[in-house]
Structure formats: C-alpha cells, structure tokens
Amino acid sequence: MTHAAQFRGVSQVFGDFTAVxxxxxxxxxxxxxxxxxxxxxxxxxxxxxxxxxxxxTHGTISIAGVDxxxxxxxxxxxxxxxxxYALFPHMSVAExxxxxxxxxxxxxxxxxxxxxxxxELVGLAHLSASKPKKLSGGQQQRVALARAIAIRxxxxxxxEPLSNLDARLxxxxxxxxxxxxxxxxxxxxLVTHDQDEALEMxxxxxxxxxxxxxxxxxxxxxxxxxxxxxVAEFLGYENFLTDPGGELTxxxxxxxxxxxxxxxxxxxxxxxxxxxxxxxxxRGVDLxxxxxxxxxxxxxxxxxxxxxxxxxxxxxxxxHVWVHxxxxxxxxxxxx
Amino acid sequence: MRTRHPIAASLAVLGYxxxxxxxxxxxxxxxxxxxxLRFPPEGFSLRWFEAALxxxxxxxxxVSSLILAVISAVLALALGVPVALAIHRGRLPGKALVEGLxxxxxxxxxxxxxxxxxxxxMVGFGLDNxxxxxxxxxxxxxxxxxxxxxxxxxxxxxxxxxxxxGLGASAGRTFFSITLPLLRPGLFSAALLSFITSFNNVPLSxxxxxRDFRTLPVVMLDYVQQNYDPIVAAISVLILAATVLVxxxxxxxxxxxxVFGGINR
Amino acid sequence: MRGRTALLVLPGLAVLLIGFLIPSVAxxxxxxxxxxxxxxxxxxxxxxxxxxxxxxxxxxxxxLIVTVVCIGLGYPIAYxxxxxxxxxxxVLLALAIFPLLLSSxxxxxxxxxxxxxxxxxxxxxxxxxxxxxAPQLLYTPLAIVLGLTQIFLPLAVVASYSALAQVxxxxxxxxxGLGANRIRTFxxxxxPLSGPGVVVAATLVFAGAVTAYTTPYLLGxxxxxxxxxxxxxxxxxxxxxxxxxxxxxxxxxxxxxVSGLSGLAARxxxxx
Ligand SMILES: Nc1ncnc2c1ncn2[C@@H]1O[C@H](COP(=O)(O)OP(=O)(O)OP(=O)(O)O)[C@@H](O)[C@H]1O
Ligand SMILES: [Mg+2]
Numbered sequence: 001m002t003h004a005a006q007f008r009g010v011s012q013v014f015g016d017f018t019a020v021x022x023x024x025x026x027x028x029x030x031x032x033x034x035x036x037x038x039x040x041x042x043x044x045x046x047x048x049x050x051x052x053x054x055x056x057t058h059g060t061i062s063i064a065g066v067d068x069x070x071x072x073x074x075x076x077x078x079x080x081x082x083x084x085y086a087l088f089p090h091m092s093v094a095e096x097x098x099x100x101x102x103x104x105x106x107x108x109x110x111x112x113x114x115x116x117x118x119x120e121l122v123g124l125a126h127l128s129a130s131k132p133k134k135l136s137g138g139q140q141q142r143v144a145l146a147r148a149i150a151i152r153x154x155x156x157x158x159x160e161p162l163s164n165l166d167a168r169l170x171x172x173x174x175x176x177x178x179x180x181x182x183x184x185x186x187x188x189x190l191v192t193h194d195q196d197e198a199l200e201m202x203x204x205x206x207x208x209x210x211x212x213x214x215x216x217x218x219x220x221x222x223x224x225x226x227x228x229x230x231v232a233e234f235l236g237y238e239n240f241l242t243d244p245g246g247e248l249t250x251x252x253x254x255x256x257x258x259x260x261x262x263x264x265x266x267x268x269x270x271x272x273x274x275x276x277x278x279x280x281x282x283r284g285v286d287l288x289x290x291x292x293x294x295x296x297x298x299x300x301x302x303x304x305x306x307x308x309x310x311x312x313x314x315x316x317x318x319x320h321v322w323v324h325x326x327x328x329x330x331x332x333x334x335x336x
Numbered sequence: 337m338r339t340r341h342p343i344a345a346s347l348a349v350l351g352y353x354x355x356x357x358x359x360x361x362x363x364x365x366x367x368x369x370x371x372x373l374r375f376p377p378e379g380f381s382l383r384w385f386e387a388a389l390x391x392x393x394x395x396x397x398x399v400s401s402l403i404l405a406v407i408s409a410v411l412a413l414a415l416g417v418p419v420a421l422a423i424h425r426g427r428l429p430g431k432a433l434v435e436g437l438x439x440x441x442x443x444x445x446x447x448x449x450x451x452x453x454x455x456x457x458m459v460g461f462g463l464d465n466x467x468x469x470x471x472x473x474x475x476x477x478x479x480x481x482x483x484x485x486x487x488x489x490x491x492x493x494x495x496x497x498x499x500x501x502g503l504g505a506s507a508g509r510t511f512f513s514i515t516l517p518l519l520r521p522g523l524f525s526a527a528l529l530s531f532i533t534s535f536n537n538v539p540l541s542x543x544x545x546x547r548d549f550r551t552l553p554v555v556m557l558d559y560v561q562q563n564y565d566p567i568v569a570a571i572s573v574l575i576l577a578a579t580v581l582v583x584x585x586x587x588x589x590x591x592x593x594x595v596f597g598g599i600n601r
Numbered sequence: 602m603r604g605r606t607a608l609l610v611l612p613g614l615a616v617l618l619i620g621f622l623i624p625s626v627a628x629x630x631x632x633x634x635x636x637x638x639x640x641x642x643x644x645x646x647x648x649x650x651x652x653x654x655x656x657x658x659x660x661x662x663x664x665l666i667v668t669v670v671c672i673g674l675g676y677p678i679a680y681x682x683x684x685x686x687x688x689x690x691x692v693l694l695a696l697a698i699f700p701l702l703l704s705s706x707x708x709x710x711x712x713x714x715x716x717x718x719x720x721x722x723x724x725x726x727x728x729x730x731x732x733x734x735a736p737q738l739l740y741t742p743l744a745i746v747l748g749l750t751q752i753f754l755p756l757a758v759v760a761s762y763s764a765l766a767q768v769x770x771x772x773x774x775x776x777x778g779l780g781a782n783r784i785r786t787f788x789x790x791x792x793p794l795s796g797p798g799v800v801v802a803a804t805l806v807f808a809g810a811v812t813a814y815t816t817p818y819l820l821g822x823x824x825x826x827x828x829x830x831x832x833x834x835x836x837x838x839x840x841x842x843x844x845x846x847x848x849x850x851x852x853x854x855x856x857x858x859v860s861g862l863s864g865l866a867a868r869x870x871x872x873x
Contacts, residue, residue: 072506073498073502089518147503
C-alpha cells in the first residue's frame with residue numbers, strides 16, 4: 001500500500017505552547033481518513049502543516065513519498081476545503097472552480113470542461129454563473145469542494161466541512177462526500193470533532209488529544225476496543241470500573257442492565273454490583289438511569305445505564321438495584 | 337420629524353444652523369451683481385464666477401493643489417498599504433508600536449508639523465517647498481492609508497488568501513488576484529479621504545508655501561485678508577459644488593457615511 | 602517571512618521618519634541656529650509675560666467653550682439621529698458629516714458674510730432698529746467661538762453618533778420596561794454607556810480648537826490672537842525660531858496632556 005502522506009516526528013510549537021507534539025501519522029492512499037478530537041487538540045494545526053501553511057517546528061512531512069516539508073502550499077497540489085469555505089467573493093462559481101486550473105495554465109477550453117465536470121460532480125452545474133454570496137451554505141460548501149477537486153489534487157483536505165451546516169444537511173453531505181471520495185478515488189483527510197461523523201465516514205480514524213495521537217485504525221477496530229480512557233470517553237463509553245482483577249475496564253451504557261430484589265442475583269457470564277438510583281431521565285424510547293455503586297476495588301463509581309423504557313423495571317430515586325455487567329461487553333483499558 | 341425630545345430637538349436645530357447657514361449665505365452672495373459682500377445681495381449675476389475662473393492666482397493654485405493632492409495621496413497609499421499588510425498579515429514584531437507610529441501624525445498639531453518641516457527640511461536641509469510639501473502631505477495621510485485599508489483588510493477572511501495559495505497561486509499572484517480586488521472599497525475610501533485632506537489643508541500648505549507653489553486655500557486666505565469682494569464667494573461655491581460631487585460619488589460607490597464618518601451601519 | 606514583512610514597512614517608515622518624526626523632535630528642541638536652552642528660556646518668558654499669558658489663556662478658554670458648545674449641540678443631534686427610525690435620519694446624518702469634507706476656508710468665509718459689518722446679522726439688527734450703527738461682531742471672541750463651533754461640530758456629531766450607535770436601543774426599552782421614565786433612562790442608561798465615546802469626541806474637538814489656524818486668523822485677526830496665529834507670526838513674519846518652537850511646545854503639550862487625561866478618563870469609565 002502506498003501512502004498519500006506521512007508525518008514523521010512532527011511538532012508545532014507556538015511560543016511556549018506545543019500545539020502538536022511529536023506525531024507520527026500515515027495517511028493511506030485512496031481512503032478517507034478522519035482526524036478526530038476535542039477542540040484545541042491540534043487538528044487544524046496538523047492539517048495546516050500538511051497543506052503547507054505552517055512550517056513544522058520539528059519533523060518532516062512527505063506527500064506521495066516525496067519530502068515536502070519546505071514546499072510552499074502552491075506547489076503541493078493539495079485540495080483544501082476551509083471551514084469558512086473561503087470562496088472568492090468577487091468571482092463567479094465557475095471562476096472560483098477554475099482558479100486553480102488557471103494557475104496551472106490549463107487552456108481555456110479544457111478548463112471550462114473540467115469546471116463543468118467538477119460542478120456536475122457536486123450537482124451545481126446550473127449555478128456556475130452565480131456569485132458565492134447568492135448561494136446557501138450547503139451550496140457554498142459544494143462549490144468549495146468542486147474547487148478543491150477541480151485541480152485533481154494528490155490529497156483532499158477538509159477542515160470541519162460540515163460544522164456550519166444544519167443537522168439535516170450535515171447528514172446528507174456526509175453521504176455526498178463519501179460518494180465523491182468513492183467516485184474520484186481520492187485520498188481524503190477530514191477534520192471533525194463529531195464522533196458520529198467520524199465513525200460513519202472514515203475508512204481510517206485518528207484520535208487526537210493535546211497534540212498527540214491517541215489511537216488510529218478503522219472504526220470497526222477502534223470503536224469496540226478503545227485504547228485508553230480518553231478514547232473510550234470520547235466514543236461514548238460512560239462507565240469506568242475496576243474489575244475483580246484490579247484492571248480498569250469500561251462498558252457502554254446500553255450494555256448494562258438492572259434488576260431489583262432482595263437477594264443478589266447470580267452473576268453468570270459477568271459480574272453484578274449493587275447500587276442506588278441517583279437520577280432518572282426519560283427519553284421516550286430510552287430511560288437513562290444513573291446509579292451510585294461500588295466497584296470491585298471498593299471505589300464509589302457512578303454508572304449510567306441506557307435501558308429500553310418499555311422493559312425497564314419500576315424505578316424511582318433511591319431504589320436499590322443490581323447492576324449486571326456482562327463480560328462479553330467489558331472492554332479492558334490499557335495505558336493511562 | 338415629530339419629536340418627544342423638545343430640548344434636544346431645539347439644540348439640534350441650533351447645531352444645524354451653525355453648521356450650514358453660513359454656507360448658504362456664501363452661495364447667495366456669490367450670485368450678487370454688486371461688488372461687495374453686502375447682504376442682502378444687490379441683483380443677480382454670474383460675473384463673480386467669471387472673475388474667479390479667470391483670476392490667475394486662483395486657477396494656477398488650483399492646479400498646484402490638485403497636483404499635490406493626487407501625488408501625495410498616491411504616495412501615501414503606495415507606502416501605507418504595504419504597512420497595513422504587514423500589520424494585519426505579516427509576522428511583525430511590535431505591530432502595535434508600528435501602527436501607533438503611523439497613526440501619530442493625527443495627534444501632533446498640523447501647524448507644529450508644518451513648522452517642523454519648514455525649519456528642518458526647507459531651511460535646515462535645503463529641500464524645495466514642493467518636495468517638503470509632498471513629505472508633509474504624504475505623512476499626514478498615512479493614518480488614513482494605514483487605518484482605513486487596515487480595517488478593510490481585517491474584514492477579509494485570511495482563509496481566502498490561503499485558499500488561493502493552495503490552488504497554486506504564488507504570494508504575489510494571490511495579492512494581485514485576490515487581496516487587491518477585495519481591498520478596493522477600502523483603498524477607494526482611503527484615497528478619497530487622503531485627497532480631500534490634502535486639498536483642504538491649510539497649516540502645512542501655509543507654512544511651506546513659496547511664490548511659485550501655493551495651494552488654493554492659502555491663496556484664498558490671503559485674498560480674503562486683503563480684499564472684500566464676492567470673488568471668494570464664487571470660488572467657494574465652485575469648491576462646494578466639487579465637494580458635493582465627491583460626496584455623491586462616495587455615496588454611490590462605498591457609502592458616504594462609511595467613507596467619511598467612519599460609521600458602519 | 603519576517604525579512605519580507607520588514608521590507609513592506611521600511612519605505613513607509615523612512616518617509617515617516619524624515620517627513621515627521623525627526624523634524625518634529627528636532628524642531629521642538631533644536632531649531633536651526635538656536636540652542637535648546639534658548640527655546641526653554643523663551644518658554645519661561647512666555648509663561649510669565651502677561652501678553653503671552655493672555656494668549657495662552659484665550660486659547661485655552663475659547664477651546665474649552667467651543668468644546669462645551671460642540672458637545673452640547675452635537676450630542677443631542679447624534680442622540681436624536683441614532684434613535685430615529687425616520688428615513689430623514691440618514692439625510693440629516695449626511696448633512697452633519699458633509700461639512701467635514703468642505704474646505705475650512707470656505708466654511709469660515711461664510712461667517713465673514715454673516716457677521717461682517719455689511720453682513721446679514723448686523724444689517725438685520727440695524728433694519729430692526731435694535732442698534733444705531735452696525736455692531737462690530739467680527740474679530741471678537743464670539744466670532745471665533747461661532748466659527749470654531751461650525752468647524753468642529755461635525756466631528757462631535759460623528760464621534761458621539763458612533764458611541765451612541767453602540768448603545769443598544771433595546772437597553773433603553775429594557776430600562777423603560779423596568780419602570781424608569783424617559784429622562785431617568787437617558788441619564789442612567791444612555792449617558793453612562795456612551796460617556797467614554799463622548800470623552801473621545803470632546804478631546805478631538807478641544808485638540809482641534811486649540812490648534813486651528815484658519816478660523817482664528819480670519820475671524821479673530823490681530824485683535825484676538827491665539828497660539829496658532831502667534832506661531833505663524835513668529836515663524837513667517839518675525840522669524841523668531843525660539844519663540845516659534847516655544848509656542849509649538851506649549852501647543853503640543855496642551856494637546857498631549859488633554860489626550861492623555863481623556864485616555865485615562867475613558868479607561869476609568871470603562872472599568873468602573
Ligand atoms: N498561530 C497560533 N498561535 C498560537 N497558538 C495557536 C495558533 N494556532 C493554534 N494555536 C493553538 O493551538 C491549539 C490547537 O489549535 P487547533 O486550531 O489546531 O485546534 P483544533 O483541534 O483545530 O480545534 P477546533 O476543533 O477548535 O478547531 C489551540 O490551543 C490553539 O489556541
Ligand atoms: Mg480547527
């Protein structure tokens with residue numbers, strides 16, 4: 001497998017603040033890779049270094065196997081979609097999309113053909129004469145995408161491309177971007193802080209925190225087996241408890257179940273801890289129950305159980321419950 | 337306007353009277369047929385306009401004023417816009433200090449600047465009065481060039497420039513095909529403000545005048561001091577008309593209040 | 602990158618140094634052929650000589666009066682315009698800004714027409730029989746105050762307007778809704794919030810008024826000398842460099858002191 005891009009020991013230091021801390025990262029060719037992490041973890045900074053807008057303080061970045069650490073952005077052949085779209089307000093849609101081709105001295109006829117082709121790919125060929133201001137957010141987004149694709153880049157970079165869209169459009173554009181990626185076969189790097197978006201769209205996901213990479217892999221590998229507590233929390237594992245062997249483990253709320261009764265039930269296929277209901281939140285289909293419990297190490301923990309409301313036992317605040325922790329769903333956490 | 341603020345409204349009316357009524361009187365007087373500034377005017381004629389337009393000191397100093405205003409406005413922009421770029425886009429240590437220095441001509445009294453340039457550049461350094469005037473007027477307009485274009489530069493999303501680079505445009509190409517076109521309204525405002533400031537300037541032009549190169553306001557001041565006839569009213573009306581024209585152009589292009597009031601509504 | 606950024610600044614900085622900074626400093630302390638000691642001697646004389654003192658006091662006094670009048674007239678204009686929803690408000694605002702573009706010589710000349718012995722006001726007073734002979738209005742402090750007010754009122758309006766436009770009109774309504782009457786609302790909400798902006802406006806007007814040349818020259822003449830006309834006389838008629846520099850020094854210190862004080866006041870107002 002060839003690499004679309006590779007970071008080796010890359011850091012970015014602003015004054016006395018290290019925004020990106022010695023990362024090694026390989027972007028596979030022909031796939032969609034997401035950079036996922038909370039605000040300020042260094043996603044945009046990494047992307048800007050890859051695009052050439054920021055020189056790394058340390059380390060090297062290669063693109064398609066060639067060391068490009070010192071290459072200026074205009075020589076990198078990357079397509080970037082900015083969070084603000086950054087369309088040229090004084091140019092029409094077609095001029096926007098054709099700008100990169102013009103810079104590459106593509107002859108006018110060929111340019112017009114490729115502009116149309118790119119606009120058709122995003123379904124906006126009919127708006128080619130409009131000015132960007134006249135377009136809706138979703139349409140501007142597509143123009144930005146067409147503009148980046150028109151130059152047939154080595155790599156397509158998207159910085160939170162969906163965060164300025166409303167919820168419905170966001171879901172729609174996820175599929176759209178996946179489709180375009182599949183049709184063009186481009187390597188895509190997409191930055192997001194939305195775990196659902198990352199899980200749904202990625203071939204490969206890279207989780208970051210405080211300028212460091214926490215875990216990398218396909219969603220199917222990462223989701224069931226988070227490497228550490230940060231990744232688990234970020235992916236929605238709410239419960240952290242020490243197992244009888246003294247290891248920290250985690251389990252998702254929907255995998256816990258509760259029973260009531262005087263006698264401790266048998267703990268077949270897992271363990272049972274006793275607790276008291278602290279809080280109940282009714283969500284229609286679901287019932288979220290917060291339970292104060294004591295884990296195997298004797299530490300007090302708050303557990304969150306996500307029950308199906310119709311089959312949940314009768315509970316009120318203060319009810320004594322047994323929390324069942326099925327072993328098949330318990331994920332051991334290594335690292336911190 | 338109906339008002340529920342009688343005191344404020346009376347004060348406002350008084351304010352408008354003080355601001356505008358003397359100008360109206362100049363207009364009325366310019367059309368007199370008589371030869372004094374007497375009010376009410378004696379008859380109607382255009383003779384003073386003819387006189388003003390054929391009076392050589394006025395016409396030649398008008399040309400001087402225009403030359404000086406155009407060249408110094410161009411110089412101020414040519415030198416000031418790069419400074420605004422450096423402040424808003426570049427990596428410049430001490431940005432605040434640099435900006436403060438370029439705005440500082442606003443706070444030193446113009447008469448003091450004029451005296452300084454007269455003493456140090458003309459008397460002390462032997463520059464001729466046109467060169468000294470160019471220095472003075474250019475410097476006086478730096479604040480507009482740097483601040484007005486800086487303000488519109490601050491409104492341009494830097495990502496737009498990054499996008500152009502990413503699409504293959506060099507830094508220079510990006511400046512000319514992206515930044516400059518987007519900056520046009522700001523440049524236009526700055527140019528207009530600079531031009532008007534230079535054209536109307538009295539303190540510098542007064543102290544730095546020479547027999548061969550005097551600006552129109554200075555010549556008018558001299559004339560008013562020695563003669564008491566309506567020719568100055570006529571030239572004033574012509575200046576007024578030209579100023580109205582400039583204001584209308586500004587309104588049509590960028591918006592009058594935005595250019596001259598610094599008001600963003 | 603840093604080197605290229607510096608290249609952008611250097612040409613402008615060179616012109617600024619030669620055309621402003623160096624001459625200004627040199628002039629204040631070392632005019633041609635005069636030592637700094639002489640400038641300071643002359644400065645000392647001026648501050649003690651009754652004739653020069655009178656000029657300084659007149660400049661200061663008229664400057665203060667003009668400032669008060671300009672704010673007193675300009676703030677109400679700005680207030681009414683900023684709270685008006687009438688479509689005439691835009692026109693009236695433009696009319697208040699327009700004089701800023703018009704040559705101060707032209708504007709001041711208007712007062713010669715209005716106040717001159719054959720001008721509108723004296724003739725009107727005569728024809729109404731209020732006086733026997735045309736009263737002398739030109740070359741009086743009143744003429745200077747009127748002239749300077751005309752020149753600087755637009756500035757006061759614009760600066761007050763910017764300050765008032767930032768005070769959300771919704772706040773007025775909120776205060777009214779909470780039971781404050783119109784006058785209470787004005788004094789307890791609008792004035793404090795726009796106060797710092799008004800301080801800025803007053804500073805601009807004062808600094809302009811004590812350094813203006815055209816108006817005192819045309820409307821005050823040699824009877825009502827001010828620092829600016831005096832400075833011109835020293836530097837062009839009597840060619841007394843030490844006196845010119847000393848006058849410039851007084852003017853500059855005055856302007857800087859007031860700007861400094863108002864900067865402090867504005868910061869106080871913003872933090873309290
Ligand atoms: N030019 C800069 N100078 C100083 N600090 C910076 C600069 N650019 C970014 N930072 C800091 O570096 C850190 C990482 O920033 P970055 O923009 O990469 O975060 P991010 O992961 O993209 O976050 P978000 O999700 O909020 O966009 C932040 O703390 C930010 O404040
Ligand atoms: Mg970001």
